[in-house]
Amino acid sequence: xxxxxxxxxxxxxxxxxxxxxxxxxxxQLGIQLYSDPLSFFKxxxxxxxxxxxxxxxxxxxxxGHVKKYIDPLFYLSLILLIVTLIPGISHKINGARRWIxxxxxxxxxxxxxxxxxxxxxxxxxxxxxxxxxxxxxFIIQISIYLIPISILIAMQPDYGxxxxxxxxxxxxxxxxxxxxxxxxxxxxxxxxxxIIGALLAPYRLQRITSNLNPWAHMQTTGYQIVQxxxxxxxxxxxxxxxxxxxxxxGYLPEAHTDFVYSVxxxxxxxxxxxxxxxxxxxxxxxxxxxxKKVTDPFDKSFILWTATILGxxxxxxxxxxxxxxxxxxxxxxxxxxxxxxxxxxxTMIALCYRFYSDLPRGLQ
Amino acid sequence: MIFLFFVVMAKQLYFVTxxxxxxxxxxxxxxxxxxxxxxxxxxxxxxxxxxxAFSIPSYSLYIQxxxxxxxxxxxxxxxxxSKIKGMPIENLKKIFDKKAPFTWxxxxxxxxxxxxxxxxxxxxxxxxxxxxxxxxxxxxYKDLAxxxxxxxxxxxQGLEGIEKFYNSYLGSISKKENIEFDASGRIVNIxxxxxxxxxxxxxxxxxIDSKLQGLSERLLDECVKKYNxxxxxxxxxxxxxxxxxxxxxxxxxxxxxxxxxxxxxxRIFSRDFLYEPGSIMKPIVFSIxxxxxxxxxxxxxxxxxYLQVADxxxxxxxxGMGLSGPSxxxxxxxxxxxxxxxTLALKAPxxxxxxxxNKYLCDDEKYLFSENFLKGYVHLPDYKxxxxxATSAFGQGISLSFLNIIxxxxxxxxxxxxxxxxxxxDDVGTPVRLFSKSxxxxxxxCLVSVVDNGTGENAKINGVEVxxxxxxxxxxxxxxxxxxxxYVASFVGFFPANDPEYVIGxxxxxxxxxxxxxxxxxxxxxxxAIAVMSMxx
Numbered sequence: 001x002x003x004x005x006x007x008x009x010x011x012x013x014x015x016x017x018x019x020x021x022x023x024x025x026x027x028q029l030g031i032q033l034y035s036d037p038l039s040f041f042k043x044x045x046x047x048x049x050x051x052x053x054x055x056x057x058x059x060x061x062x063x064g065h066v067k068k069y070i071d072p073l074f075y076l077s078l079i080l081l082i083v084t085l086i087p088g089i090s091h092k093i094n095g096a097r098r099w100i101x102x103x104x105x106x107x108x109x110x111x112x113x114x115x116x117x118x119x120x121x122x123x124x125x126x127x128x129x130x131x132x133x134x135x136x137x138f139i140i141q142i143s144i145y146l147i148p149i150s151i152l153i154a155m156q157p158d159y160g161x162x163x164x165x166x167x168x169x170x171x172x173x174x175x176x177x178x179x180x181x182x183x184x185x186x187x188x189x190x191x192x193x194x195i196i197g198a199l200l201a202p203y204r205l206q207r208i209t210s211n212l213n214p215w216a217h218m219q220t221t222g223y224q225i226v227q228x229x230x231x232x233x234x235x236x237x238x239x240x241x242x243x244x245x246x247x248x249x250g251y252l253p254e255a256h257t258d259f260v261y262s263v264x265x266x267x268x269x270x271x272x273x274x275x276x277x278x279x280x281x282x283x284x285x286x287x288x289x290x291x292k293k294v295t296d297p298f299d300k301s302f303i304l305w306t307a308t309i310l311g312x313x314x315x316x317x318x319x320x321x322x323x324x325x326x327x328x329x330x331x332x333x334x335x336x337x338x339x340x341x342x343x344x345x346x347t348m349i350a351l352c353y354r355f356y357s358d359l360p361r362g363l364q
Numbered sequence: 365m366i367f368l369f370f371v372v373m374a375k376q377l378y379f380v381t382x383x384x385x386x387x388x389x390x391x392x393x394x395x396x397x398x399x400x401x402x403x404x405x406x407x408x409x410x411x412x413x414x415x416x417a418f419s420i421p422s423y424s425l426y427i428q429x430x431x432x433x434x435x436x437x438x439x440x441x442x443x444x445x446s447k448i449k450g451m452p453i454e455n456l457k458k459i460f461d462k463k464a465p466f467t468w469x470x471x472x473x474x475x476x477x478x479x480x481x482x483x484x485x486x487x488x489x490x491x492x493x494x495x496x497x498x499x500x501x502x503x504x505y506k507d508l509a510x511x512x513x514x515x516x517x518x519x520x521q522g523l524e525g526i527e528k529f530y531n532s533y534l535g536s537i538s539k540k541e542n543i544e545f546d547a548s549g550r551i552v553n554i555x556x557x558x559x560x561x562x563x564x565x566x567x568x569x570x571x572i573d574s575k576l577q578g579l580s581e582r583l584l585d586e587c588v589k590k591y592n593x594x595x596x597x598x599x600x601x602x603x604x605x606x607x608x609x610x611x612x613x614x615x616x617x618x619x620x621x622x623x624x625x626x627x628x629x630x631r632i633f634s635r636d637f638l639y640e641p642g643s644i645m646k647p648i649v650f651s652i653x654x655x656x657x658x659x660x661x662x663x664x665x666x667x668x669x670y671l672q673v674a675d676x677x678x679x680x681x682x683x684g685m686g687l688s689g690p691s692x693x694x695x696x697x698x699x700x701x702x703x704x705x706x707t708l709a710l711k712a713p714x715x716x717x718x719x720x721x722n723k724y725l726c727d728d729e730k731y732l733f734s735e736n737f738l739k740g741y742v743h744l745p746d747y748k749x750x751x752x753x754a755t756s757a758f759g760q761g762i763s764l765s766f767l768n769i770i771x772x773x774x775x776x777x778x779x780x781x782x783x784x785x786x787x788x789x790d791d792v793g794t795p796v797r798l799f800s801k802s803x804x805x806x807x808x809x810c811l812v813s814v815v816d817n818g819t820g821e822n823a824k825i826n827g828v829e830v831x832x833x834x835x836x837x838x839x840x841x842x843x844x845x846x847x848x849x850x851y852v853a854s855f856v857g858f859f860p861a862n863d864p865e866y867v868i869g870x871x872x873x874x875x876x877x878x879x880x881x882x883x884x885x886x887x888x889x890x891x892x893a894i895a896v897m898s899m900x901x
Binding site: 322 | 544
């Protein structure tokens, strides 16, 4: 089968799985909040249809249309990021301001910036790649966007998303053909800055210490990770059966979002978890494969950006759930509940699909 | 990327293998609580399949006090519940004050109470209060065959009688079930708890004939009431099969409200109470003496005014009807002469006599019953002197359970061979010979005379030959000697005398006014015997 079709098929599979699994992972929360176990599932279904409508609209649009609106879209999302920090317009969940209320839907602005920054960086990259000019100019240009964006996201606070975006940008620089030693030096500097920034908030320091031994902090900062591990352990190889997970019954916070992999593994076992991850990584792999084939520097850059940010996000999430790294709040693409995330992920893959389609058929 | 994937899998593999048990046990500890829930319990049937005890689904009200956070709801709920008739308000108050994750409010509610509770619960959905299906023991005939059947406690465990002895067969005590809670404390697995309650296929069939049992109980109640007695018991045994058709007792506990009765009433009197049998012991001792050739069928005894044994004098009781001069074994039984019985007993060397008593009454006890359930008590005199030798022949200074007496009588009635007595229909005991046939038949014919023309005349039934023996025993005092004015009146008989089928034993404890076995117990024997016959047995 053509890579394009495979991408469509597996993305659809991931998206369907994630949407359906909401019926299980968020059932208890639905009962608690709305007395309806399926309320989150119903929402997820709406996002699913919006996301896929967007997907099919995008792949029918001429690519030129999309590329024309990169700058306005980027600045709009920047403004939205600022707006997010204004109380009254935005709303707070768990102490963080990450959402703004549009008329009918609340919207997570840091998700949108993943897309628009990707487009903006790809545009800049295409320009520099075409001119074969000095990389430092490019670095300075993207730093102008990246620094304020990072600060804005960190202020929400959504350190996880910020770290994800910054890391993606640095991985992206490697692809740009940057001198490795130079890359290493600036990466370490930024890394140190990020660590210091992380330690400024005491709860992040606690997250790091509880990562080392969550059992010592199981009543406090280690609680979430310990509960997640209960689910993983309980699931074993083949799981307790769909819907039979116990940790989602209020024990595991964020069972339907950041820690959904634990619930998924509890109900479908390591086999289920591995299968999902495998398909997810196959999608990422397909994107890399497509990026390699694509010749247009902008298209190539954007597909690469998408593959990197999705893959990285997936690994960060699962690493977090399995206590390999400290808790950072990034969702698992497609499996975690989240309207904005679902729509943005589908949009990004749709754009990749669209740009790849511009390649002459024989080369696909 | 592939490397990272393997890192993930390796870590997960660690959690699902090496660390798994630890994780599971921790996780279960935080969401489980063990609660006892009643299991389905088998039925108890009579010999014709009439159900004497069964179980029906019943609902228990539970509350999770810690869960009701809203004080107004808490107050409202408490007020509504306390209005229900029969709700223990004191208890309810305590439960509401307690911050327990799970507490029973009322186990196995009556139907009308359940209805009113259900109405209230519709007003408080998801408030940490609800019903769980359990099982309730039902005794459809109320106190019929109590305390033989016994009763069960709240957790369906057998507390007394058949229910206790056959507890593990009937379904054992209630299972301990894990109740799973979610993090807010709501019960997760209510369906699972309810699915445990299904009807049990276990049936325990007794030899009891509930019609005869019921009739005997009624007659016994009347008799006990008439003589103002403390208690009484009636036992009907089929000597051919060993089946106990009736084991009636007065007073009886109500199995639903057993806690309102004194514990003494929980006991099966004929099995659990040691008593001095008095004259009904004579035929048993005579059979033993005859079998060991200490006396023969035509041994005669010269009966005087009293019998001097060591420094004690033995008199005949007032109902001895003035037997005097040379008397046969038949006459000694007919007139129930203590002097005669004592003299016969003294014919044996003392050591041999007591050894024989020990062999027949203690060693042979294992042949008497099919089930340990029926096993009673035997107590021989501690001091084995000549006085004890003489008195034990007429049932003084020796004590045993009434059921044991009945067993020896059924052996005599059955030609010396006992078919072990049984209460469980399926049991088949091997017959054991206790006495030789000719001696047993001889004693039987003597006992016919007792009814025909002796102390047991009140047991006579026209058209049927009845054999039997009266007993009027004094009640020993704990301080030594006997309690003045307190007697146990008894009668054990069997019929038809030429080929006995039924043994009926009647015992009335402490009748006031008349205390003679022949006057108190024999007429009741007669009534019950007529009932047995008229029931076509």
